Amino acid sequence: MSQTHWEEFYATHLPPTDFEDNRSLLKEFCDRHNKIKSNVVLVTSGGTTVPLEHxxxxxxxxxxxxxRGSASAEYFLDHGYAVIFMHRLxxxxxxxxxxxxQQFLDMLELHESGPSTTITVDxxxxxVLAPILQKYKNARESQMILYISFTSVVDYMWLLRAACECLATFEQRALLYLAAAVSDFYIPSDKMPTHKMQSGQGAPVISLQLVPKMLAPLASLWVPHAFVVSFKLETDESLLITKSRDSLNKYKHKLVIANILQTRKHRVVFVTPTTSYELHLTREQALAGLEIEEPIVADVVRKHEEFINSATRQ
Amino acid sequence: MSQTHWEEFYATHLPPTDFEDNRSLLKEFCDRHNKIKSNVVLVTSGGTTVPLEHxxxxxxxxxxxxxRGSASAEYFLDHGYAVIFMHRLxxxxxxxxxxxxQQFLDMLELHESGPSTTITVDxxxxxVLAPILQKYKNARESQMILYISFTSVVDYMWLLRAACECLATFEQRALLYLAAAVSDFYIPSDKMPTHKMQSGQGAPVISLQLVPKMLAPLASLWVPHAFVVSFKLETDESLLITKSRDSLNKYKHKLVIANILQTRKHRVVFVTPTTSYELHLTREQALAGLEIEEPIVADVVRKHEEFINSATRQ
Incomplete structure (x- = not known):
């Protein structure tokens, strides 16, 4: 399968069994928030699996x-976004x-007094817990967040396209924050054995194929007016900017947030078609418990607002 | 590397960075429980990873x-065992x-009254929570459980051997309940690339090698007097009993608990050197919330007691 044949990928791989349920949830969530003119962000988060057996x-x-994804989702809620949190189960x-x-159980105290037992948080x-619990309850009650989960790379691809179909109507107000670590490789359905590989048959060789780059149809066809942010994780510093720039040139989206595996918790590089600049936490900020996702999201939101404004002015 | 060369595996793969800390914890836990003549069980649980890059x-x-492992550990505590819970992080x-x-946050209620905030469980x-919390606190306070975690198959192998070194002194009173899903395959350290594989270089082929079967030195050398139980998970029913029997013949341990991926929550087969019999939950039991680990552990404990008694009589 050539890299451009994303349509063939969908034609030859079945959607996950709960796909229609998730599509309905996405549609309902987006319809509601589009009506009230919310800004919406799709946050993808976590890794995808590539099954080796059926x-x-x-x-x-x-x-x-x-x-990255779960922390960012919280900060997008703080900025008033409706959040689709599409994450690895x-x-x-x-x-x-x-x-x-165990942190959770360690916070709890049991009080037995006569026939009635109560449990309180110490x-x-x-x-620590109260402000987080309050935000959690607010997000749920105001229905500002939708949780959608995937496991395999095939599940992810189906849900990504379904989400884009719903997000397209938001035009510039849709932000895609593609933080999930999606496999570049997979084993096509027809090349996969049915049963568990047997060790008695010697050491296996796993032949992987390239997953089509969905950023191509996503940015050009599915949500052509949206603000699309992709992520790049490398372990080799020397490849980081070049590869981010290549990606922007190829897919014509707005921003790559690039990071190195070892330093990703306190340093990222924002790469746009015309600029690149570093965003990092100082030692003091890190020690004070600031998360880098807070300034990352603030910067992305600022860029998204400029993008919406410039589109409106035209 | 031939399958018998388990020594070479340790000689060519470094222990995890926190290995000495874990070894001290294991030694302290075992020394304490050996002194008071506890029965001890090593429960291994969860899957191991095989890294594809350094x-x-x-x-x-x-x-x-x-x-399987986490539920069984609770039931072993109920039977008075000291439990080493060696699990995938x-x-x-x-x-x-x-x-x-979210179940946890959904159980909590925030009460704000003036300056003081309290949080209670609804x-x-x-x-549901009180009896579990009580057991959790009892196990912790009485120091009946030790948590040790691994990620890769190499981490697991180092910790397994270290645990066995400590368990050997318990002789027959040591039970090994090897429920972890340990990879049969791995990529030797010297065959592994340093950096993330690049998709631009085409689709990769992953060549795996067989992991040496540690059950061999474990049962014959490390804990030769212990009661060793291994697990076998298959997806193909026709292989289940044969492969379990092969394993018993080869490693001379006491019991294989065999199960099929699709039915493992309500059916297992106990395979001993001389017998095999099924243990399953009825539909009513499953609906009533009984977990199959409860009868599994009860049966294993009964077998272990018989084993201790017959050793004492000799």
């Missing part, structure tokens, strides 16, 4: 806990990301 | 949420597994 026991995965989610594993934890 | 962006993973853990994602959720 009855999937083994898969190739991309490193991504979903930190069980990756980090906005709000809950602050309390992983006073020391209330300070 | 600066890991991509990896092969095994399907496993850690349900971020897979399910005992107790917290009951409350995933009364409807207290019934």
């Amino acid at each position: 009855n999937t026991v083994r898969f190739v995965d991309n490193f991504s806990a979903g930190t 069980k990756s980090l989610e906005p709000f809950t990301r602050h309390f992983t594993g 006073p020391d934890s209330v300070d | 600066n890991t962006v991509r990896f092969v993973d095994n399907f496993s949420a850690g349900t 971020k897979s399910l853990e005992p107790f917290t597994r009951h409350f995933t994602g 009364p409807d959720s207290v019934d």
Whole structure:
């Protein structure tokens, strides 16, 4: 399959079983927010899997806990955006990301008094938990966030296109913040064994094929008026700017946020068609608990507003 | 590397960076429980990763949420065992597994009254949460459980051997319940690229090698007196019993718990050197919320007790 044949990808890979449910949810969410003229952001987050068998026991995965996407979603809500949070199942989610594993149970106190038992959050934890809980409840009650989840790269591709179909009507007011770590490679459905590979048959060789670059139809056909931001993660600093610039030239979108695996929590590079500049946390900011997603989102929102304004002026 | 050369695996792959810390924790935990003559179980849980690059962006993973291991650990605690819960980082853990994602925040109620804010668990959720919270706090306070985590198959192998070194002194009182989904394949350190594979260079071919079967040195050398239980997950029913029997013949351990991917939540087969029998939940039991790990662990504990008794009588 050549890289440009994205249509063939959809023609030869079935949508996930819950696809129609998710499409309805997306449509309802977008219709409602388009009516009230909200700005909307699609945040994609977490890694995609590439199954190695139809009855999937083994898969190739991309490193991504979903930190960037889940934190950014919170800041977009702060800026008044309606947020479609399209994430890898069980990756980090906005709000809950602050309390992983046992932290949650450790905050709780059991009080047994006679027949009635109550459970409270210990006073020391209330300070941290209360503002997050309040924001979580506000976002849910005002229906400003929609959670959609994927697992495999095929699921992701189907949901991405379905979301774009709904976002197109927002024109310039739609922001796409494509932070998910999507596999570049996959095993086509017809090349995949049915059952678990057997170790008795010797060491297997896995032949991967290139996933078509969906940024091409996305930016030019699906949401041609939207503000599209893609991410680039590298481990080799020397490739970072060149590859980001190549991507902008090829897909004609607005912004690449580039980062290096090892330093991604305190440094990113914003690459636009005409400029590139670094955004980083100082040591003091990092120690004070500031997350780099806060200034990243603030900068993206500012750029998106300029983009909307310049489109309106024309 | 031939399958028997497990020593070469350790000689050519470095231990994880936090290895010595974990070894100290294991030693302290085992020394304490050996002194008071506890029975001890090592529960391994979750899948292992096989990194495809040294600066890991991509990896092969095994399907496993850690349900079997995390549920079983709770039941072993109920039976009075000291539990080493050796699990894949971020897979399910005992107790917290009951409350995933937003469930936790949805249970909480914010009360703001004047300057002081309190947070309580809503009364409807207290019934479910209170007994689990109580057990969690008991296990922690009585130091009956030790949490150790791994990510890659190499981490797992180092920790497994370290745990066995500590468990050997328990002789028959040590139970190994090897429920982790450990990769059969890996990419040796010297065959791995340093940086992220580039999609511009075409579709990659991943050549995997067989991981040495650690059950061999484990059962015969590391903990020769322990009661060792391994698990077998297949997607093809026809291979299940044969492969379990092969494993018992080869490694001379006590029990294989065999299961099929699609039915593993309500049916397993216990395969011993001389018998095999099914253990399953009825539809009524499943609907009533019984977990199959409860009868599995009860049966394993019964077998382990018989094993200890017969060793004592000799």
